[in-house]
Amino acid sequence: MIANRWTETGASHWQEAAGADARARELALRVYSSRLIGQDPDLVMHGGGNTSLKATAPDMFGEELRVLHVKGSGWDLDTIEAKGLPAVRLDPLMQLRALPALSDEAMVNVQRLNLLDAGAPNPSVETLLHAWIPHRYVDHTHATAFLVLANLPEVAAVTRELFGDRLTLVPYVMPGFALARAAADAFDRNPAAEGLLLINHGHFAWGPDAKSSYDRIVAHTNLVEAWLADRRPAPLVPAAALPAADPASADLAPVLAGLRGALASCLPEAAALPVLDLRDGPSARAFVARDDLEDLALRGVATPDHVIRTKGEVLVLRRNAQTPEGMRAAVADFADRYRGYFAAHVASASGPKSMLAPMPGLVWLEGAGVLGVGASAAAARIAADIGLQSARVRADGEAAGGFRPIGPADLFDMEYWSLEQAKLGKGKPPALQGRVVLVTGGAGAIGLATARAFAAEGASLFLVDRQGEALDAAVAALGRDHGGHGCDITAPGSPAAAVAACVRRFGGLDILISNAGAAVTGEIATLPDRALRDSFELNFFAHVGFAQAAVAIFRAQAQGRGARGAEPGQILFNVSKQAVNPGRGFAAYGLPKATTFFLLRQLALELGPEGIRVNGINADRIRSGLLTPGMIAARSSARGVDEATYMAGNLLQAEVEARHVADAFVMLAKAERTTAHVMTVDGGNIEAALR
Numbered sequence: 001m002i003a004n005r006w007t008e009t010g011a012s013h014w015q016e017a018a019g020a021d022a023r024a025r026e027l028a029l030r031v032y033s034s035r036l037i038g039q040d041p042d043l044v045m046h047g048g049g050n051t052s053l054k055a056t057a058p059d060m061f062g063e064e065l066r067v068l069h070v071k072g073s074g075w076d077l078d079t080i081e082a083k084g085l086p087a088v089r090l091d092p093l094m095q096l097r098a099l100p101a102l103s104d105e106a107m108v109n110v111q112r113l114n115l116l117d118a119g120a121p122n123p124s125v126e127t128l129l130h131a132w133i134p135h136r137y138v139d140h141t142h143a144t145a146f147l148v149l150a151n152l153p154e155v156a157a158v159t160r161e162l163f164g165d166r167l168t169l170v171p172y173v174m175p176g177f178a179l180a181r182a183a184a185d186a187f188d189r190n191p192a193a194e195g196l197l198l199i200n201h202g203h204f205a206w207g208p209d210a211k212s213s214y215d216r217i218v219a220h221t222n223l224v225e226a227w228l229a230d231r232r233p234a235p236l237v238p239a240a241a242l243p244a245a246d247p248a249s250a251d252l253a254p255v256l257a258g259l260r261g262a263l264a265s266c267l268p269e270a271a272a273l274p275v276l277d278l279r280d281g282p283s284a285r286a287f288v289a290r291d292d293l294e295d296l297a298l299r300g301v302a303t304p305d306h307v308i309r310t311k312g313e314v315l316v317l318r319r320n321a322q323t324p325e326g327m328r329a330a331v332a333d334f335a336d337r338y339r340g341y342f343a344a345h346v347a348s349a350s351g352p353k354s355m356l357a358p359m360p361g362l363v364w365l366e367g368a369g370v371l372g373v374g375a376s377a378a379a380a381r382i383a384a385d386i387g388l389q390s391a392r393v394r395a396d397g398e399a400a401g402g403f404r405p406i407g408p409a410d411l412f413d414m415e416y417w418s419l420e421q422a423k424l425g426k427g428k429p430p431a432l433q434g435r436v437v438l439v440t441g442g443a444g445a446i447g448l449a450t451a452r453a454f455a456a457e458g459a460s461l462f463l464v465d466r467q468g469e470a471l472d473a474a475v476a477a478l479g480r481d482h483g484g485h486g487c488d489i490t491a492p493g494s495p496a497a498a499v500a501a502c503v504r505r506f507g508g509l510d511i512l513i514s515n516a517g518a519a520v521t522g523e524i525a526t527l528p529d530r531a532l533r534d535s536f537e538l539n540f541f542a543h544v545g546f547a548q549a550a551v552a553i554f555r556a557q558a559q560g561r562g563a564r565g566a567e568p569g570q571i572l573f574n575v576s577k578q579a580v581n582p583g584r585g586f587a588a589y590g591l592p593k594a595t596t597f598f599l600l601r602q603l604a605l606e607l608g609p610e611g612i613r614v615n616g617i618n619a620d621r622i623r624s625g626l627l628t629p630g631m632i633a634a635r636s637s638a639r640g641v642d643e644a645t646y647m648a649g650n651l652l653q654a655e656v657e658a659r660h661v662a663d664a665f666v667m668l669a670k671a672e673r674t675t676a677h678v679m680t681v682d683g684g685n686i687e688a689a690l691r
Ligand SMILES: [Zn+2]
Pocket: 048, 049, 140, 141, 142, 201, 202
């Protein structure tokens, strides 16, 4: 059931923040209830739905104009602000109703021309529909319950049974001028109604004030939800009987990595592999255990604008198809069907169209869950969110009479509609978009700086470090489309488990940055055996463990992919100046680091034929866990210099910071024909120079 989240405290908070101006206070309530709708994923999600307010505003001569505040494109309801509801002159919009037709371009143009603020975002494509409903507050959702109702074969009878005359049906028409006309005509036939049900699309409700319109959205949705709950069967597979979902389970990692590789066949030769987002909660796993998945996968989307996020069809991978060959064949079959769909509908489309990548946006992975696929972690997340909702819509729909959404011709019009594609944004993606990068020691100074540098290039980061607040804070600082895993990387099996957790989060791995390390001091002649062995565990064997686990994933991805295409993966080590230039008392650190330096060369030698590159950084004198403020104070006073002079004790006479190391890692990651190379980042030190 949808909770009615309206509170008088919340409403007055928004009004007070708006100040004394009556118009601003009215708009503040519009923002408030828009957010209440936006914050419930069972009402709207990811740019779906829109809201409006009819009000007045003064022009520059002080004359009162009638205006429509309507959601601007690019805004999401859950975070909308007043400037996300730009004002459009209402009278010119009303005059448009006399026209028999209006092209999308002309509609967008006239809406822009009538904005009060020339710099405002484009008003929603459903602006005219809002304008022509003569109520003050109008709300539109793609609520889960309404998507079930809107796609039932008996939608008219059920709607009448539930709502009588309170909801008016509008037959399916693609959004734009024609839908606005159809909706306004439907409204005129029954002006006493409380809302509209747009068949195959969603729900509208309205009211004289923000609260009454919002109350209707919630009440109508819950009426449908209660009706559906009565028809929902007990789960086919009880949640308790489902196999447990282990967040680090190793057996799923090769399947996901192989699938990620197989999906590359849908993309241009050198493109980054897609990012995957697996949802494996009990309801998702129960859904992918259904025996009618193959049928449901071909039906289409629950509401038209989902098609740009998920494609119309879903890729189904039964357990017996979850092999490299099986997944390659299933992906090829999906792409062939997509090319067929494009060819069948492009001829009747308005204007030339170029085919999008024939890659699924959703995969139903039997035994595992619902998987979103996207060019970035954000795109995969959005696809997965929509995928979970649409799985529920399909399951509830089938239980309540059938899931019968729009067919392929209407789907094509929506998928290749220029106004819809505009939602996905334009411009060149960042250089490392879609690359999955795992950083060990990711919460430390160099690790986090490196993670930030890769994130700034569009990569998806997975931080591995000791469990605790520092790791949580580092992952939170990167944002929700990144991940992390806490463990002791020297524990047996730990590197493989950490890499499996990364694969579970993003579907694979492209770049391993094996960075974690710590210094142990003491003269070699008297060093306790345990200290040296412990240092080898962290500063050498953990590097070996992560490299081996990463290579296994690179190979699974390459196997899924079949032929050699884009780079199959790379490894970057944080070596150390100690590997080539020993410092007194640093044997326990330098010995394993020298071995790691050799490991880098050995891996580069053996993995080169597969296209896997292996490089590293020799850094020195960076403020970090290895060089603490106490150590800096002690060493600078021992040398009789101040701390700044000590830190700048190099050829360039400038302190080297963690961000300089981070930038060097990014440079190596982009250096396509470089392997077995160590780059020095120390401000210049002739004694430690490699070449
Ligand atoms: Zn809509």
